Amino acid sequence: xxxxxxxxxxxxxxxxxxxxxxxxxxxxxxxxxxxxxxxxxxxxxxxxxxxxxxxxxxxxxxxxxxxxxxxxxxxxxxxxxxxxxxxxxxxxxxxxxxxxxxxxxxxxxxxxxxxxxxxxxxxxxxxxxxxxxxxxxxxxxxxxxxxxxxxxxxxxxxxxxxxxxxxxxxxxxxxxxxxxxxxxxxxxxxxxxxxxxxxxxxxxxxxxxxxxxxxxxxxxxxxxxxxxxxxxxxxxxxxxxxxxxxxxxxxxxxxxxxxxxxxxxxxxxxxxxxxxxxxxxxxxxxxxxxxxxxxxxxxxxxxxxxxxxxxxxxxxxxxxxxxxxxxxxxxxxxxxxxxxxxxxxxxxxxxxxxxxxxxxxxxxxxxxxxxxxxxxxxxxxxxxxxxxxxxxxxxxxxxxxxxxxxxxxxxxxxxxxxxxxxxxxxxxxxxxxxxxxxxxxxxxxxxxxxxxxxxxxxxxxxxxxxxxxxxxxxxxxxxxxxxxxxxxxxxxxxxxxxxxxxxxxxxxxxxxxxxxxxxxxxxxxxxxxxxxxxxxxxxxxxxxxxxxxxxxxxxxxxxxxxxxxxxxxxxxxxxxxxxxxxxxxxxxxxxxxxxxxxxxxxxxxxxxxxxxxxxxxxxxxxxxxxxxxxxxxxxxxxxxxxxxxxxxxxxxxxxxxxxxxxxxxxxxxxxxxxxxxxxxxxxxxxxxxxxxxxxxxxxxxxxxxxxxxxxxxxxxxxxxxxxxxxxxxxxxxxxxxxxxxxxxxx
Numbered sequence: 001x002x003x004x005x006x007x008x009x010x011x012x013x014x015x016x017x018x019x020x021x022x023x024x025x026x027x028x029x030x031x032x033x034x035x036x037x038x039x040x041x042x043x044x045x046x047x048x049x050x051x052x053x054x055x056x057x058x059x060x061x062x063x064x065x066x067x068x069x070x071x072x073x074x075x076x077x078x079x080x081x082x083x084x085x086x087x088x089x090x091x092x093x094x095x096x097x098x099x100x101x102x103x104x105x106x107x108x109x110x111x112x113x114x115x116x117x118x119x120x121x122x123x124x125x126x127x128x129x130x131x132x133x134x135x136x137x138x139x140x141x142x143x144x145x146x147x148x149x150x151x152x153x154x155x156x157x158x159x160x161x162x163x164x165x166x167x168x169x170x171x172x173x174x175x176x177x178x179x180x181x182x183x184x185x186x187x188x189x190x191x192x193x194x195x196x197x198x199x200x201x202x203x204x205x206x207x208x209x210x211x212x213x214x215x216x217x218x219x220x221x222x223x224x225x226x227x228x229x230x231x232x233x234x235x236x237x238x239x240x241x242x243x244x245x246x247x248x249x250x251x252x253x254x255x256x257x258x259x260x261x262x263x264x265x266x267x268x269x270x271x272x273x274x275x276x277x278x279x280x281x282x283x284x285x286x287x288x289x290x291x292x293x294x295x296x297x298x299x300x301x302x303x304x305x306x307x308x309x310x311x312x313x314x315x316x317x318x319x320x321x322x323x324x325x326x327x328x329x330x331x332x333x334x335x336x337x338x339x340x341x342x343x344x345x346x347x348x349x350x351x352x353x354x355x356x357x358x359x360x361x362x363x364x365x366x367x368x369x370x371x372x373x374x375x376x377x378x379x380x381x382x383x384x385x386x387x388x389x390x391x392x393x394x395x396x397x398x399x400x401x402x403x404x405x406x407x408x409x410x411x412x413x414x415x416x417x418x419x420x421x422x423x424x425x426x427x428x429x430x431x432x433x434x435x436x437x438x439x440x441x442x443x444x445x446x447x448x449x450x451x452x453x454x455x456x457x458x459x460x461x462x463x464x465x466x467x468x469x470x471x472x473x474x475x476x477x478x479x480x481x482x483x484x485x486x487x488x489x490x491x492x493x494x495x496x497x498x499x500x501x502x503x504x505x506x507x508x509x510x511x512x513x514x515x516x517x518x519x520x521x522x523x524x525x526x527x528x529x530x531x532x533x534x535x536x537x538x539x540x541x542x543x544x545x546x547x548x549x550x551x552x553x554x555x556x557x558x559x560x561x562x563x564x565x566x567x568x569x570x571x572x573x574x575x576x577x578x579x580x581x582x583x584x585x586x587x588x589x590x591x592x593x594x595x596x597x598x599x600x601x602x603x604x605x606x607x608x609x610x611x612x613x614x615x616x617x618x619x620x621x622x623x624x625x626x627x628x629x630x631x632x633x634x635x636x637x638x639x640x641x642x643x644x645x646x647x648x649x650x651x652x653x654x655x656x657x658x659x660x661x662x663x664x665x666x667x668x669x670x671x672x673x674x675x676x677x678x679x680x681x682x683x684x685x686x687x688x689x690x691x692x693x694x695x696x697x698x699x700x701x702x703x704x705x706x707x708x709x710x711x712x713x714x715x716x717x718x719x720x721x722x723x724x725x726x727x728x729x730x731x732x733x734x735x736x737x738x739x740x741x742x743x744x745x746x
Contacts (some may be wrong), residue, residue, distance in 0.1 A: 008374045012292045012299065015078065015313055019056075019340065022319050023333045028326040039266045042330045043153070048088060048261050049321045052081035053343050055103035056318055058122055061297050063345040070355040070534070071126045073140035077103030080226050082107040082258025082276035082317050086189065086266040089221070090300065093182050095475065096149045096189040097163040098142045099196070101226060101393075103286075106142050113146045118345075122253030123350045128355040133380060135370070136509030137360045145511040148182065150475065153507055157196035158499055160223075162514070163188050163462050164560040165472020167221035167281070168212060173476045175454050178426050183219030186473075187275045191286075194241050197230020200412055201495070202463055206248065207282040208465040213250030218279035223251075223271060225283065226258065241285055251281045257458055258286040259317045262324050276284050287314045371547040372573045375612060381568035382609035386423045391606070394422060406600035410586040412556030413443050417481070421451050424479050425568065425604075428455045431466055431483030431519075438486060441521060441586050442665035455722055463493035467518070471501050474514035479570060485715045487522025487580065488536035498545045501576045506547065513574035517566045523552075524718055524728050525584035525632050532717035534583075535724060540688035542578055543661045547578035547606050549612075550661035556633035558603035558658060561610040567665040569612070580660075582631045587605040592639060599635070613664035615655050615671070622651035625672055628680035628694055629655040633729070635682050640734035648678075648742050662688050665697045672698060677707040677741040683728055707741045 014345045039046075052371035066074050076526030077083075080101040087108025090096070098105065103122070110118035124132040125140045134143035134151055143151030152159045167188040175182040196202055212219045227241050246253045252274055256267035268284065275282040289312045293300045300309055325331050360366050391400065401415040421427050427445060435458045438445030448456040459466050463484055470480035473537070484490045497518070504515050524537040542550055551566060553559035557579065591598035611744060618638060627637045632658045641652035655671055657663070672678055678698065689712045698708065714727045 016060055016470055018313055019318055025324050038262055042328055044427050046330055048084045049325055051084045051107035052104050052318055054107040054119055055081050055475050057344040058103055061351050062126055065351055066296050072128050073126055076102045077101040078291035078400055082264055082288055089269050089272045090189050092147045094189055097152055099192050102142050116539050119347055120350050127354045129354050130360055131357055135507045139507050139676050141507055143508055150512050156199045157192045157202035158495055160202050161468020163190035164205045164208050164473035165469035165482055166475050167219050169473040171294040171475040178477050179531055187220040187222055187328055191226055194225055194227040194236045204464045211283050212461050213459050217383040219281045220275055220279045221281045222275045222367045223283045224286055226288045227287050228288045233292045245283045251283050253283050255285045258288045259315055259318045286380055296423055308734050360655045370506045374572055378568045378572045381572050382564045383607045385607045386719055401603040402605045402724035406602050408587050408589050408600055409556035409559055410441055410443055412603055413559050416560035419606055420567055427479040428459050429481045429692045430459050432485050434483050441455050447675050450487045461676055463489050467493050470516045471514040474516050480516045481703050482518055484520045487520050488533045488535055490520055490560050491616050502545050502547045515570035515574040516576055517570055518578045520580050521583050523582045523631050535681050535718040537713050538685055552580040552631050554631055554656055557600055557604050561604050561608055564609045613659045615667050617659050618654040622653035624650035625652045625677045626672055626675040627679045627681055628655045632683050633681040636731045637734055638732045642670050642737055646736040651744055663693050668697050676705050678705045680710045681734055682712045684713055685715050687715050707744045
């Protein structure tokens, strides 16, 4: 390849040489002109400039060593080095949710903790070293526990909702007397690119901040839009960012020139000071440019004209910073070139050294921080009793729920939530309609009256925001139990769990966490009220989220005990779990016949819990047919089994899984080993249902059953009214299958 062609394709070479040529040929302006414009001391200007160079040389090092397979990430910060101003002006105790072009910011912020070597740490991250202090070799992320930089992997601004939650959580934690790990006057820093502002997740976060501030809630978040005018290859329309964000209610707009430290510094300072003093959301529009393409594999010449590339390269912020340094006679051109090359040599030397550093070499190492589980400690925590005197004062001696008559699930869950709020003062509950109304199904009724608006409150109608709030609150030490009103609504915000909440422990190597128990009303079989938005039986998108626990009770006492276990799991191991409450069983009182009241249950005593993964077994002595099911399928299976056993000698055992992710393969194998006939009843859709996971477990058995049948819902959305019965499994289908299994006996 010719040198000319190489420069056309590899603009990193051009950017590097441009800087050297510029510095060597620059003629400083007069000291008087320089002083008239300066707002920075010589020491501060030099410090910021050195941080910019470190960021740039890390980018150039990554491009060079990627070709030698020593570096595994080449999305750089070149052109965005003006964010060093944020690194200086925002405290290192202010939680920071950063996007991938934050190299300059991190180099500067690292100065605030003496023992940190940001170049070394970044090289470890580039090399996927097990000693990478951010992620332990799992990803190239900007993150640091001592610097309060929460690692992000987002490329679409999906980190914005939890940043808003963190900002709102600062005041909430203070009002709730939670032991907050950061100063009371902290603000939250959150940066992103101009293209990312168009994502629905980002728009939801801006709206949530605006909605909150509009009502007078303190929301000290500094949104920083680093506007380089392009998203990979798609240009941002001129003036789009300014016109879109100048007049949003409750959000103060500031503009700053991120290409010029001397003019930009005071502009950024005004935005930071306003946010900290006024405790209101700020949108800082920071002008940047993008150099060297989106990443090392991106050849901009394929979609940008050479004149456009050269115009961007002429705006290189390092050129302006070098000029300022020389204008103030802080360093000569030769000294700048020396430090520029010395830092590059440092980056190369450290990167080449860490290339040989220890890598993750086993699956267990990779997965270690994903789903920590100290089972004995969790169960001990779940069994830890609440102060009896406090409960008596709260409920009244004659009204303790465990001393009352058997009740249906909705009432028992409600009492269970009361107990959890008593046991854990850091617990907060929120969602759509959960406060005054008490939820659509009255599950949170009276909680607001008993615990007040600091701990029970409504949110705006946006599931992304609800789950983002939960993450932000949890980051500051609270125990969130958010409610998603219907299972179908969860799909609007699934990535807040999949890509954000569930991944945090993994990508921070266990240093950060956001424990929560998400309550979700769901599943099918609602009478007179349905359609797929309220009769959603699809949980496939939930079950495959790494590290998440998915639980689903079928009766009230189980619901209470399982909830205690999940909250204990969040308390001890900081885990994320999803608790699916079958809507059709909320008010279910009867099991076999109308009025028998057999599905009402006594409230479990406060020290009772359900062990993680343990199923509930009905008719445990039966040895003929085993039905494996969960949720609504439990009642249907018990009813079908009773009708079947009236006419046939075979006895039926029913196994209520209760825990849907991860499936307890040991328990399943244990209970199926003596059965030749197995029926799986799964109300989910046939494709990607829980039953598929059970079939996979059964396939690993040495001895296969003679009769194996999977009963599921159809692969369709659930229609309204009686047509829903055509889609979902019912007792008749289960009974027919039991009879069919009987006919297979020799």
